[in-house]
Amino acid sequence: MSRAGAERAGSDGIERLRRQAWRAFESRGLPTTRDEDWKYTDLSRLVATLGESWWTPAPETEADASAWEPLAVPGLEDARFVFVNGRLAAAPAGLPDGVRVTRLAEALQDQDEAADALGWDGNAPLASAFAPLNAALARDGLCLEVASGTRLEAPLYLLHVSAGGGAAHTRHLVRVGLGARAHVVEHFASLNGAAPGLSHPLTRAWLAEGAELIHERLLMEDKGCFHIGRLEVEQQAGSRLQSASLALPKGLARVDIVSRLLGEGAGAALDGLYLADGRAHVDHHTHVAHERPNCASRERYKGMVAGRGHAVFNGKVVVHPGADGTDASQYNANLLLSRHAEVDAKPELEIYADEVQCSHGATVGQLDEAQLFYLQSRGLAENAARNVLTFAFAEDVLSGLESDAVRRHLERAVLERLPGGAALEGVI
């Protein structure tokens, strides 16, 4: 990383960036349902719950390990970082060779790094007031650097625990070097009895040539917690992003994922699985930008919507001029499990190149009656048969997850949320 300009580093420069960001936030204002990207997600609930100053950082909380340990995914302790209300509370003793981790505050000491670290682009895909807000207020987060050629097998696990009482603006930066491989799991959960709050994480990642990033987001916050998350990835030639957004929030969640394919032969595979039951609201917006030739992207989002849950999926693939040889596919399937459940699905393709192969589709349906009868005729009680089929719907996304620990944790969480589903545990 260049050190040029480091002499200009200092708190003044950072404060200037912060103030700029704050002004951008103020001038844009909270998105409303009149904004196309926010048409189905009404944030007035956020203001009604947390007040006009909903963005106020949550207080530092002295939550000890006994409070958050039960929330953690078992088996990922070796490289586990724990954030409570957006502040780092625990870090692993050591890290694998080739991995350098600094905290956001340290990274900001470097002027060049600060510009990247606090950067945001008002014209970026899915831009809103949130990215500048995050730049203005994020006080903590990690800068993960994986050196060229380093191939990490075990995931770096970032557990974010919400204690509520305000907003947790976290900001992570991930740099994966030439031919390196990294696996990052971001997990969001609420402390038992947490007050209402906002989780507002933003992760920016840069993949060098031939680099590979596996990013798994596990979103399991409680009812009173609002989640506005964003992942934006810039990918150089031959790099590969494998993203999975696994969202089972009980409150309102919005996740934006942006992949920019900036070098030839780069690839992005975006998977999603969401469950909205009760009065939960889950909104995924994805944007894959094919900016160079011969890149491939594949998207597969599956959702289960029950109770009075509301799910939104909006996936956009943009093939820029000259991006010939693009191969893009996108698929969104939704399972409606109750009469009052609601789904808004919108796959979008914008193609400005000639030689491309693109497909997209979205379905909204119910459990298959013929399959249900078949299982019942073999002796499965109706309720069990419904759960088995619901679980089977999610199976291809679940089985595609890179981390077995995450998959097991998620399977258990999904089963717990299906009516009477706990009985299936251990047999599926």
Place this chain on the structure above:
Amino acid sequence: MLKIENLHVAVEGKEILKGVNLELEAGQVHAIMGPNGSGKSTLSNVLAGKPGYEVTAGSVTFEGKDLLALSPEERAWEGVFLAFQYPVEIPGVNNIYMLRAGLNAARRHRGLPELDAMDFMGIVREKMQLVEMDESLLARSVNEGFSGGEKKRNEIFQMAVLEPKLAILDETDSGLDIDALRVVAGGVNKLRSPERAMLLITHYQRLLDYIEPDAVHVLADGRIIKSGDKSLALELEERGYDWLLAEAR
């Protein structure tokens, strides 16, 4: 074991079965033959409890119980099994998992202890041989990507594992080549027992070359118009259904 009396069934307001009477004793195998559209599949689906069929009159008694009052799974637990004409593919649901869940639910219903994975696999290995089923099919999703013959073998394999008292085989011979038919029929024959009754629903006589029935009934236009022994099937093979239909009018 099974007593069907004056059974009338309608689908979407249209009467399909118009007064079926049939009695089946334990140990017996009866064949129900008939032209297309006669109501054969409606009869098998109604017995298994498939939704969408309205019983407008009549009754079905199975071992003294009102079968029509039971849910599909309760019928399975009581010992009724339907081998489907068109077995459903269920991606994401493991074949063996489904069978074990079904068998254990039935065992709970009967007050028997559940089988653990080891005991269950022992049963599975034994029963697979009945229909010469390839072990690789066990680990797959239910019927997903199975050939027509594999699906039918899987039905008979499931029947062997679930050990029903009454097995209804709906057009089990359809879509099978002669070798597969021989294997499937062989499996069915090995499952004949003094405690078990079977109802073979078929359009063609050829299945009955392999599985010899105790009685043959002809279903036409929603009624059984003629019953006889296995020679009736041969006569149908020779003369077709038309003479019987004319006779019935």
